[in-house]
Each structure stands twice: as C-alpha cells, then as structure tokens.
Amino acid sequence: MKTTLSVLVENHPGVLSRVAGLFSRRGFNIDSLAVGTTENPEISRMTIVVDGDEYIVEQVKKQLNKLVDVIKVSKIIPEESVSRELVLIKVDAEPQVRSEIIHIAEIFRANIVDVSRKSMIIELTGDKDKVSAFEELLKPFGIKELVRTGVIAVNRGNKTIKIEEDE
Amino acid sequence: MEISSAEALIRSLEIEGVSVVFGYPGGAILPVYDSLFHSKKIKHILTRSEQAAAHAASGYARVSRKVGVCMATSGPGATNLVTGIATAYMDSVPIVAITGQVATSLIGRDVFQEVDITGATAPFTKHNYLVKKAEDVPRIVKEAFYIASTGRPGPVLIDLPKDVAETRIEFKYPEQVVLRGYKPKTNGHPLQISRAAEAINKAQRPVICAGGGVNSAGAEEELLKLAEKAHIPVATSLMGIGAFPEDHPLSLGMLGMHGTPYANIAVTESDLIIAAGARFGDRLTGRVAGFAPNAKIIHIDIDPAEIGKNVKPDIPIVGDVKLVLAEILKEVYPKQPTEWNSRIAELKKKTISYDRTSRLCPQEVIEALSAKTGGDAIITTEVGSHQMWVAQLYKFTKPRTFISSGGLGTMGYGLPAAIGAKFAKPDKNVINICGDGSFQMNMAELATAVENNLSLKMILFNNRGLGLVRQLQEFYCEKRYSQVHFGFVPDFVKLAESYGIKARRIDSREELDGALDELICEKGCFLLECIVDINENVYPMVLNGSPINEMIGG
Known part of the structure; x- marks a missing residue:
C-alpha cells in the first residue's frame, strides 16, 4: 500500500539525512522523496511516498514526529489532493519516427524541450499513472534516459498544511 | 564584553546548573578545556577513557534526575563516547555530550582526528548539533538541555568545531526555548484517563507493569498510591526496578525473560495490564502473541511512537506518567483485596530457588x-x-x-x-x-x-x-x-x-x-x-519465541 506524506521540516543542513537515515534504520521503504523550500524560506516541505501497511505508516509518522527538525507530518488523501510528478525522457528519435513521437507527446500535453539529430528530450508533468502510460508508449522507440522528480502533492480547496503558531 | 564561544559554552553549562562534567581532553576540544580551567563552578572528572565519561554522566543523571554532561575531543574521543551515548539512548537517560570537532574549513577533508560524529550518532541521539556559528552556542546549549531533559529523556550531542569555539561573541543566554518541531505532551487526554480508570474499576485481575519511565519521571508515589488504592499487584521491567518497593505485598518483582515466576504467571492470567512508562521490550514480553492473552491493555507513555510499536493497546495514553497516574488515581475507586490478591499471594509462595548446598553461589x-x-x-x-x-x-x-x-x-x-x-x-x-x-x-x-x-x-x-x-x-x-x-x-x-x-x-x-x-x-x-562456578545458570529462563509463562526452571 502506498501512502503519501507531506512533511514540513526546518530548512537546515542535515535534515534530509536525518529523515533518510530514519527510514533506513527502521526498515521503512521509501517509494519516492521530493524536497524543496516552501513559501517560508525557513521551512522545507518533503513529499514522501511510503510503501507499507497501516502499522508501518503509523510508525513512520510517529518516528518522523520525534525528529526535532520535523515540524509537521500530514497524510495526503488521494481523493482530496492533487499530486504531480515531473519527468524528463530522452528518447531515440530517428527522423522517420520523429513525427510519431511528437504526436504522442501532443496527446499527453508533454513538451519537447530538446531535439538533436538522433534523439529528443520530452518533459511531462502528471500523476503517476499518466507518467507510466507515457513511458510505456515511448518504450518501443528506445528510452535512452529517464529522470523523475518524485511525487509532490497538495490538498485541494482551502485545506492547507501549515504550522500552527500556538504561542 | 566579548568572550570566546568556548567560554560561552562553559558559562551556559554553569547557568544550566552543571556542577560536574566527566570527560577527556584532546586537540580539537582545547579551547573548551582552556575555558573550563577557569570555571569555579564546574568540577571536571578526568576518566580513563571517553566511554567511561559517557557512562559516568549516565549514572550521575539516573541517580540525580539531572542532566549528565560528558565531553571528549574529535575523532577517536567522539567515537569512544558512542557506546555510552547509545546506552543512554536505549535507557532514556538525559545526557548532553560535547565533542570537539576539527575547524570548519577542514571538515570533510579527512584531516587528523576528524570523524562525522553528528552523522554517526543521529540514530541514537534524541537530537544533535554541529555548531556552525559561534553566536548559536548559548541557544544550542539551552536547547540541548531542554531536549535532553523533557519529554522522553535522552542524549543530545553538541559538536563544536575548533575555530567556532575560538570565535568571540557577545554572550547572552536565552531565556526561552523556541522549537516548533519539539513540543512534548505531558498531560494525558482526559477522556482516555477516564476510560483507563473505568477499566481499572471493572478489572478483576489487573496487573501494573511499571517501567523505567516511573523512575525517570519520579512517579513512584503515584504508582504506590494507585496500587494500594485498588490492591493492584505491580510487576516491573528491568528498567522499572525500584519504582515499586519490592518488600511490599503487592510487589511481583521483575517480569520477562528472567523474571519471577509469579510476575510472569500473574501477567499471563491478568485481564488488565496497566503499562506505566514501559515500552513492552522483547525481553519483557516474550512471544508477543502469548503476552497477557486475555488482558485489555492500558499503555501510558510520554513517547507517542512507543504506543502500538510492540503491543497494540486498548487504551493508549500519551503523557507524563506522573501526571497521568495522578489523574487516574482520582477516578479509581478504592477496592478491598479480592480473590485475585489471594491468587497472587498463592503464586508468590513459589519464589526463585537455587541450589545453595554446594559451593558459594x-x-x-x-x-x-x-x-x-x-x-x-x-x-x-x-x-x-x-x-x-x-x-x-x-x-x-x-x-x-x-x-x-x-x-x-x-x-x-x-x-x-x-x-x-x-x-x-x-x-x-x-x-x-x-x-x-x-x-x-x-x-x-x-x-x-x-x-x-x-x-x-x-x-x-x-x-x-x-x-x-x-x-x-x-x-x-x-x-x-x-x-x-x-x-x-x-x-x-x-x-x-x-x-x-x-x-x-x-x-x-x-x-x-x-x-x-x-x-x-x-x-x-x-x-x-x-x-564462583561458571555452570551456574540464571533461572527462570524463557526461551526465544516462547510466551513468558513457559519458563525453564520456573
């Protein structure tokens, strides 16, 4: 079972290694981890996709909360949120198949960001399923390189993940 | 007036009320020892190895209920502390460990006596700091003592690079700690407390399992009152020993792998376990599936991550065990001794025995x-x-x-x-x-x-x-x-x-x-x-994978 967690952390050096270290030493599996600063430069937000049952996810949340640099851990509910991943794919594109690839990219609303004589780089944003479907369609042409950012997610509507300033 | 941040460190320790520090000097921590030389309030105890300094700080902390302090230099000094820090972490002992570090400009270059001690100790410190800016020293010391001693106590390490220690700063000790990611919860949830009290009132065969949390929280009085009010027998974990007087009729002694037969049997027969500041460690529970199979479980712990980690409780209560027990006590009815107490008295007749006829044992x-x-x-x-x-x-x-x-x-x-x-x-x-x-x-x-x-x-x-x-x-x-x-x-x-x-x-x-x-x-x-004879075995003994009521020599 995959669960997406949104984790607000202090934007300090070493925080990422503390979080990653926690996962490895407690035997938790990370599917993906994406991190960047938030609207507040002192705070970073990690989106972590965890693979595990309810017990594991509960433990992950509690153990993350024990880290002093972790400010808040929230579970992202798929139906109530938007999740996206960005992927860059370098695909073999001999002139005779180039238009076919461009056509697929258009259907997926992907962007062609670089073209050379024998290959092109395509940028695609979407949820996991869309990215996977796109990857499947490009496979026959020959994928030379593929880089994904890992999922980031945000709640729909007015619901936000913020720090309660209770003092 | 400006002082070196090493001196600021010593002054901060003085303000925290530190009167004794256990340690061992060396190159990278020279500035700290130089400042310590002038301190009239702090006595430094020179051990013969750094590991002993960490253990001594731990022994000091556990007996005094204050934060123990140890220090060592970088590299091997710091790695020798590691066993002591990990020991303190596993037993939730508040210590602050201070290590010297090579100069910031040299970090990462594998220079003499350099080791990444914050990286190494991250898995078994409650928190640690690599000090980058001299002006952060007072705040970090304040935070370190706060983190070590509050919530579930534990070790905190401060790694101070030599050049940072020598940098001069204007000394001002902060009055408050502001840590948005660290807010330990001390008061138990009132509803859960009522549910716990109700379960205790209804229970026919309750047993309290007192852990190290009772010792570290100073909750022994509340524990005694609760046990006596409702005539509940009390078993302790190894870490809980001393939390309840063992000469008391309600005492069951220690339970677990080498526990007393009566503690292990009483727990197995019980219909309610009140775990107070205990973490259901593997040496205590034996095979988890066979642990108190017919009992409801109330689990009181200050660390939310302990709740449900090893044993799933029916009534979890996150909070300071002293405060929580005091609240539960208010809602628990006084009870007269019951059949269960007679059963306990019966069980207690079978004590731990050993052969004392041959040689000195x-x-x-x-x-x-x-x-x-x-x-x-x-x-x-x-x-x-x-x-x-x-x-x-x-x-x-x-x-x-x-x-x-x-x-x-x-x-x-x-x-x-x-x-x-x-x-x-x-x-x-x-x-x-x-x-x-x-x-x-x-x-x-x-x-x-x-x-x-x-x-x-x-x-x-x-x-x-x-x-x-x-x-x-x-x-x-x-x-x-x-x-x-x-x-x-x-x-x-x-x-x-x-x-x-x-x-x-x-x-x-x-x-x-x-x-x-x-x-x-x-x-x-x-x-x-x-x-003595090496063939003298410890009995009773619960084999790996057995429930605790199946004891060899019990």
Whole structure:
C-alpha cells in the first residue's frame, strides 16, 4: 500500500539525512522523496511516498514526529489532493519516427524541450499513472534516459498544511 | 564584553546548573578545556577513557534526575563516547555530550582526528548539533538541555568545531526555548484517563507493569498510591526496578525473560495490564502473541511512537506518567483485596530457588548483600548473569537505586556508572556488582575512583568466563561453548591493591558474612572477589519465541 506524506521540516543542513537515515534504520521503504523550500524560506516541505501497511505508516509518522527538525507530518488523501510528478525522457528519435513521437507527446500535453539529430528530450508533468502510460508508449522507440522528480502533492480547496503558531 | 564561544559554552553549562562534567581532553576540544580551567563552578572528572565519561554522566543523571554532561575531543574521543551515548539512548537517560570537532574549513577533508560524529550518532541521539556559528552556542546549549531533559529523556550531542569555539561573541543566554518541531505532551487526554480508570474499576485481575519511565519521571508515589488504592499487584521491567518497593505485598518483582515466576504467571492470567512508562521490550514480553492473552491493555507513555510499536493497546495514553497516574488515581475507586490478591499471594509462595548446598553461589551473595544494606544503597551492575541475579534477588525498595544498562546491554557500564552515581549521591553506599568479563572492560576506571577519593564498593563474581553467553550456548548451540572461557584472568585482588584499593577474595559460604561487613564498613574503595562456578545458570529462563509463562526452571 502506498501512502503519501507531506512533511514540513526546518530548512537546515542535515535534515534530509536525518529523515533518510530514519527510514533506513527502521526498515521503512521509501517509494519516492521530493524536497524543496516552501513559501517560508525557513521551512522545507518533503513529499514522501511510503510503501507499507497501516502499522508501518503509523510508525513512520510517529518516528518522523520525534525528529526535532520535523515540524509537521500530514497524510495526503488521494481523493482530496492533487499530486504531480515531473519527468524528463530522452528518447531515440530517428527522423522517420520523429513525427510519431511528437504526436504522442501532443496527446499527453508533454513538451519537447530538446531535439538533436538522433534523439529528443520530452518533459511531462502528471500523476503517476499518466507518467507510466507515457513511458510505456515511448518504450518501443528506445528510452535512452529517464529522470523523475518524485511525487509532490497538495490538498485541494482551502485545506492547507501549515504550522500552527500556538504561542 | 566579548568572550570566546568556548567560554560561552562553559558559562551556559554553569547557568544550566552543571556542577560536574566527566570527560577527556584532546586537540580539537582545547579551547573548551582552556575555558573550563577557569570555571569555579564546574568540577571536571578526568576518566580513563571517553566511554567511561559517557557512562559516568549516565549514572550521575539516573541517580540525580539531572542532566549528565560528558565531553571528549574529535575523532577517536567522539567515537569512544558512542557506546555510552547509545546506552543512554536505549535507557532514556538525559545526557548532553560535547565533542570537539576539527575547524570548519577542514571538515570533510579527512584531516587528523576528524570523524562525522553528528552523522554517526543521529540514530541514537534524541537530537544533535554541529555548531556552525559561534553566536548559536548559548541557544544550542539551552536547547540541548531542554531536549535532553523533557519529554522522553535522552542524549543530545553538541559538536563544536575548533575555530567556532575560538570565535568571540557577545554572550547572552536565552531565556526561552523556541522549537516548533519539539513540543512534548505531558498531560494525558482526559477522556482516555477516564476510560483507563473505568477499566481499572471493572478489572478483576489487573496487573501494573511499571517501567523505567516511573523512575525517570519520579512517579513512584503515584504508582504506590494507585496500587494500594485498588490492591493492584505491580510487576516491573528491568528498567522499572525500584519504582515499586519490592518488600511490599503487592510487589511481583521483575517480569520477562528472567523474571519471577509469579510476575510472569500473574501477567499471563491478568485481564488488565496497566503499562506505566514501559515500552513492552522483547525481553519483557516474550512471544508477543502469548503476552497477557486475555488482558485489555492500558499503555501510558510520554513517547507517542512507543504506543502500538510492540503491543497494540486498548487504551493508549500519551503523557507524563506522573501526571497521568495522578489523574487516574482520582477516578479509581478504592477496592478491598479480592480473590485475585489471594491468587497472587498463592503464586508468590513459589519464589526463585537455587541450589545453595554446594559451593558459594552468586545468588546467596546478592541476597546476603540485600539483607545487609536493607535496600539503602545504590547498586550498579554490568551486564550478564550477575545483573539478572541482582534484578531477581536484591530487594530494591527505593527508586533510582538500581543502575544498569537495560536496553543496550552494555558490558562495562557498571563501574563508570557507579562513579557518576557517587558524585550524584556522595552519602550513599554505591556498590557495583560485576562479573570478571565485564569488569575487565572498564577496569581502568578504578584509577578515576581512587583519584577522586570515592568510596566505591565492588563485588566481582569471578567464574573465569562469560556465564550468560555460556548459558545461551548451552540452550541454543547444543553446548558448543565458543569463546566463553578466559584462558587467563588477572589476580583481581593484587590488581585492586596496585590501585591502593583494599580487596579480599572468598570462595566459601563461611567467609561471606564477614567479607560483606568489611565491604560495607570500609571508608575507601573495596573490592570483594567471589570465586564462583561458571555452570551456574540464571533461572527462570524463557526461551526465544516462547510466551513468558513457559519458563525453564520456573
């Protein structure tokens, strides 16, 4: 079972290694981890996709909360949120198949960001399923390189993940 | 006026009320020791290895309920602290460890005595700091003491690079700690507390399992009141020993792998377990599926991550065990002794037995010591058979008088911890009980004890080997005894005498009484060596994978 967690952390050096270290030493599996600063430069937000049952996810949340640099851990509910991943794919594109690839990219609303004589780089944003479907369609042409950012997610509507300033 | 941040560190420690620091100097921590040289408030105890400094800080912290402080230089100094820090982490002991670090410009270049100690200790510190800016020193010290001593206590490490330590700053100690990611919850949820009280009122066969949390929170009074109000028998974990007086009719002693038969059976038969500041460690529960199979479980712990980690509770309560027990107490009805109490009394007739007909055995030494001291001593132990016998047979009646490495099981803990304990309570008799295996791990600390005129008492069970490992090999390796017998052991009496420590060796029952009197009355240090048989096993014993009511020799 995959669960997406949104984790607000202090934007300090070493925080990422503390979080990653926690996962490895407690035997938790990370599917993906994406991190960047938030609207507040002192705070970073990690989106972590965890693979595990309810017990594991509960433990992950509690153990993350024990880290002093972790400010808040929230579970992202798929139906109530938007999740996206960005992927860059370098695909073999001999002139005779180039238009076919461009056509697929258009259907997926992907962007062609670089073209050379024998290959092109395509940028695609979407949820996991869309990215996977796109990857499947490009496979026959020959994928030379593929880089994904890992999922980031945000709640729909007015619901936000913020720090309660209770003092 | 500007001062170096090393001096700011020392001043910060003074403001935190630190009066004793255990440590070992070196290159990268020179500025700190230079500032310490001028301190009139802080006494520095020079140990013979850094590991002992960390254990001493731990022993000091556990007895005094204050934060223990140790320091070491970078590289090997810091790595020698590691075992002590991990030991403190597993037993939730508040210590602040300060390490020197190479200059910031050199970090990452593998220079002399450089090691990434914040990286190394991240898994077993509550938090740690690599100080990058000199002006952060006062705030970091303040935070470190706050984090170490609040919530679930634990070790915090501060790594101070040499150039940062030398940088001059305007000293101002912060009044408040602001940590948005650290807000320990101390008050239990009122609804959960009511549910717990109701469960206790309804229970017919309740048992309290008191853990180390009761000792560290100072909740012994609340525990006693609750137990007496509703006549609930109390078992403790190893770390919980002393939290409940073992001469009390409601005491079940220790439960678990080497627990008392009556504790293990009572827990198995119970219909309600009230776990107070205990984490359901594997040595306590045995096979989890067979642990108190018919009981509802109330789990009180200050660390939310412990709730449901090993055993799923029916009524979880996150909070300070002292506050939570006090609240529960208000809602619990007074009860008269019931059939369950008669059953407990019946169970308690079958005590831990051992063969005392042949030669001098360690169990009787411990029982005799217990009778002589009347529980009015601080007992430290190392790790092994002797530790289990002390846990089983010494009657502890006061909290924080049993100081032993529970979670990590660190051999070599006892002697330095005894040194720390003696600094915390100079007027108490502090007795370290050890085997010849663990004694040899940190015996260099005899010098620290003598140098500081400490009156430390030691009982050394010499069986020329590693008894508890031998026992494991007997049960799990078909008696293939691999590396558990020492080919050579020193003459411990002469060894002690070379330190100017009085010592005596006994191997018969007839000498025991006189020897213990000598040990207790001696003004200085004293070592009593008892020659014992390595084939003496610790019973009862619960085998791996068995429920705790299935005991060998129980």
